Amino acid sequence: MTTVVYEQEYEVYTYGESLCSQMVRIACVEKGIEWKSKPIMLSEVAVESNNLTPQYLAINPKARVPSLVHNGTPILESYEIIKYLDRQNPNSGPRLYPEDQNLRSRIDAWVLGASLRDDGEFGTTLGMAIPMVSSPAIRYCLKRQPFWHVMRKFSKHPLPSRGIGFRVLRIMPVPRGITDKSVAAIAQALVNIENELSGGDDYILGSFTQVDVMMMAHFHRLEDVALGEVLVDGTLPNISAYWARLQARPSYESAVLAYHEPHWREALQAVFSDSQSPEMGKLKAAINRAM
Structure with a gap:
């Protein structure tokens, strides 16, 4: 499993206006998680961007946002990140992905x-x-x-x-x-x-x-x-x-x-x-x- 350098337990690589980035940031706030925002400028938005750099591709090989890094381990895809955050913090904030199977x-x-x-x-x-x-x-x-x-x-x-x-x-x-x-x-x-x-x-x-x-x-x-x-x-x-x-x-x-x-x-x-x-x-x- 890939491990990357990290400074804080939860780090979210995110572009401000990205739909999927918004979803993960909302989930972090709702769950009351302390997290560090790592801004990423997307190449489709501006010339000066960093989602296609080797450094970011080492975290997310698809060059997309968001990416969650939890204790150095990247978790990708916004819908999977939200479920992951809820499973890791079941007693904080609303249950975004409850245990009830139905x-x-x-x-x-x-x-x-x-x-x-x-x-x-x-x-x-x-x-x-x-x-x-x-x-x-x-x-x-x-x-x-x-x-x-x-x-x-x-x-x-x-x-x-x-x-x-x-x-x-x-x-x-x-x-x-x-x-x-x-x-x-x-x-x-x-x-x-x-x-x-x-x-x-x-x-x-x-x-x-x-x-x-x-x-x-x-x-x-x-x-x-x-x-x-x-x-x-x-x-x-x-x-x-x-x-x-x-x-x-x-x-x-x-x-x-x-x-x-x-x-x-x-x-x-x-x-x-x-x-x-x-x-x-x-x-x-x-x-x-x-x-």
């Missing part, structure tokens, strides 16, 4: 749909759709970087498909068909959450779990990419109340809002200009069809 099975099903996974197909689930509606901001970040710099560095990405994806995105936007499929997947996921909350519980599976950690980050991203109106306009009243509860948790301020990063904020401002996303009409129509 509840774990339900959590696993929701996590599968909310995760960005290597074996997933873009646009098919919430976790595989959110990056597609985020792509205009990512493309803006890529286009700010010199063309040949982008082509060169991503030709060496340890995940060839990811390297190709960023190079293509530098040249052209995500195809319309994938975006439309992503909007439909987000709509269906929101309606599923609305229905799950119809029994009156505060959180999706009753108590606050890993599922809610992930939704806090996803809903924040929907606001970032100017699709957040559907969370508060009354069409999905259970979600509106749920989103307010998530935002009221201290972890939202300290693990999400406190980590806003200038490159990403500039991209959001340039792309969306404080207006609605051009996908808003399609998202609302898809929600109405799914209800």
Whole structure:
């Protein structure tokens, strides 16, 4: 097992605006864990980045964030990190991945749909759709970087498909068909959450779990990419109340809002200009069809 140099028991290598990084930071705060933040700038966001350096690749060979290092041992993939943190700290904070096997099975099903996974197909689930509606901001970040710099560095990405994806995105936007499929997947996921909350519980599976950690980050991203109106306009009243509860948790301020990063904020401002996303009409129509 790989061991890396560490300074503190828990260290999280994270980019401020990364969805998966947000999820792990939320989990750390919810569990009351003392952890050291190790900032990583992503190569798709800025020229001066460090996720493709040999030093970081020794920790995470896929060059992605987040990475948890626990007493020198790296744990990768945000959904696995959250489960790991909960198992290591069962008596601190809410049980994000409880012992009850039936509840774990339900959590696993929701996590599968909310995760960005290597074996997933873009646009098919919430976790595989959110990056597609985020792509205009990512493309803006890529286009700010010199063309040949982008082509060169991503030709060496340890995940060839990811390297190709960023190079293509530098040249052209995500195809319309994938975006439309992503909007439909987000709509269906929101309606599923609305229905799950119809029994009156505060959180999706009753108590606050890993599922809610992930939704806090996803809903924040929907606001970032100017699709957040559907969370508060009354069409999905259970979600509106749920989103307010998530935002009221201290972890939202300290693990999400406190980590806003200038490159990403500039991209959001340039792309969306404080207006609605051009996908808003399609998202609302898809929600109405799914209800």
